[in-house]
Amino acid sequence: MTTTLPARPLHEDVQHAWQELATASGVIARVEDLLTALPAPGARTAGQRADAAAAHQAARALRTRFLDAYADAVYDRLTTGRTLRPRLDELLEAAADTFPGLVPTVARLAAETGLVQADKEGHEIDQGILLRAVLRSPTAGEHLLDSMLRPTDRALRMLPEFTRTGVAELEAVRVERRDDGVARLSMCRDDCLNAEDVRQVDDMETAVDLALLDPATRVALLRGGRMSHPRHRGRRVFSAGINLKSLSSGGIPLTGFLLRRELGYIHKxxxxxxxxxxxxxHAPRIEKPWVAAVDGFAIGGGMQLLLVFDHVLAASDAYLSLPAAKEGIIPGVANFRLARYTGPRLARQIVLGGRRIRASEPDARLLVDEVVEPEDMDAAVERSLARLDSEAVLANRRMLNLADEPGDAFRAYLAEFALQQSLRLYSEDVLDKAGRFADPTAKSTHIERS
Structure with missing residues (x-):
């Protein structure tokens, strides 16, 4: 039997409306009782897994119905009428405290820290349900997107020293601003070929914030540093994509990595x-032109990055790939952006078929602006930076981005991505594929993709 939703509440009493609905339906309590009685997900029988799935389905259907009706009121309650600007993790923590049973608590998620992905319950799916509802709302969604465009506290703390010295040394990224007005971001996870994890996402957002906030920076560059990995020692590499070892070990969270990455530094x-x-x-946000230089390869998330840069160079021996179907997850906002560059047919070949694009082939020119010999990359990069150092470039890139990627369309995509990616994280095929990287003796995070 379907439980009737309470009358549409104002944000002041929406908390009571949720408690009334959850109590009347009983489905939230039934899930809690069942999970308490069952063994951990990895130890369940087929029948126990089916029982857990059915209980989760009922609870998630209830959460979805409630949020579809009251997302704006919920968001207003959590942000005090949109006077506060919480980031994703802060918003979800407030939701767990204010609306018990709507999303997992911090303690519940912390209890799963250290568990491999296959042994987690899938509570992040409930976070995805809330974030989809919020992002679908033109008022709440736009407010959340703007909140995520605010500079991080870490960047603000580091900014005075960076402004003074022009150097910021982070674990995953080094930022250097010289007298030429260029902020050079060098990804320096040399042991794992710049494979992205939570550490890299945090460092990248800090680095991007510093480049944008620094008054002496006019143009920014992103390039991979030189690697110490045995297969690529001494050579520059752009990115091996998502760190699959981190994914298998449960270290790739929905909000702290997958959504923060898209709504944080990439969106910035x-x-x-x-x-x-x-x-x-007249210009609410501080924007700057960006150049990307691809040495070696740009796999997965590395290729996704190229779709937001104003100018992309690639060495002639480099290649690009987006093995989303092989890994089983959704490649960020690439499904929204890629066809704009390549057309729908090539986009499907890349995302669905795993087609690798070599810089030397004609189709690569749909994705990169210049292909140069490896020994000529340094000079070509400097020329491209000089070309973009113009106030007219800045104004025109703003208008191009507005035309290419309207805010409402981006928000609508992110809304569905929040839920679908959370479902993908706990799907059987992803858990099986990620499990292949669980062996701590494995030598590489990218070996099956490169």
Whole structure:
């Protein structure tokens, strides 16, 4: 029997409306009782897995119905009428405290820290349900997107020293700004070929914030550093994509990695950073042109990055790939952006068929602006940076981005991505594929993809 939703509440009493609905239906309590009685997910029988899945389905259907009806009221309650600007993790923590049973608590998620992905319950799916509802709302969703464009506290703490010295040394990224007005971001996870994990996402957002906030920076560059990995020792590599070892070991969270990455530093490269500044009356965000230089390869998330840069160079011996179907997860916002560059047929070949694009083949020119010999990369990079160092470039890239990627369309994509990616994280095929990387003696995070 379907439980009737309470009358549409104002944000002040939506908390009571949720408690009333959850109590009347009983489905949230039944899930809790069942999970308490069952063994851990990896130890369950087929019948126990089916029982858990059915209980989760009922609870998630209830959460979805409630949020489809009251997402704006919920968001207003959590942000005090949109006067607060919480980031994703802060929003979800507040939701867990204010609406018990709607999303997992911090303690519940912390209890799964250290578990491999296959042994987790899948509570992040409930986070995906809430975030989809919020992002689908033109009012709540836009407010959340703007909140995620704010500079991080870490970047603000580091900014005075970076402004003074022009250097920031982070674990995964090194930032250097010289007298030429260029902030050079060098990805330096040399042991894992710049495979992305939570550490790299955090460092990248900090680095992007510093480049955007630094008044002496006019143009920014992203390039891979030189590697110590045995197969690529001494050579530059752009990115091996998501760190599959981290995924298998449960270290790739929905909000702290997959959504923060898209709504944080990647979105800031496109839209800029939202902060108070003198020109705010006509340019709310601080934006700058960006160049990417691809040495070696740009796999998965590395290739996704290229779709937001103003100018992309690739060495002639480099290649690009987006093995989303092989890994089983959704490749971020690439499904939204890729066809704009390549057309729908080639986009499907890359995403669904795993087609690898070599820089030397004609189709690569749909994805990169220049292909140069490896020994000529340094000079070509400098020329491209000089070409983009112009106020007219900045104004026109803003208008191009507005035309290419309207905010409402981006928000609608992210809304569905939040839920679908959370489902993918706990799907059987992804758990099986990720499990192949669980062996701690494995030598590489990218070996099956490169």
């Amino acid at each position: 490269i496109v839209r800029g950073v939202l902060t108070d500044h003198p020109d705010q009356w």
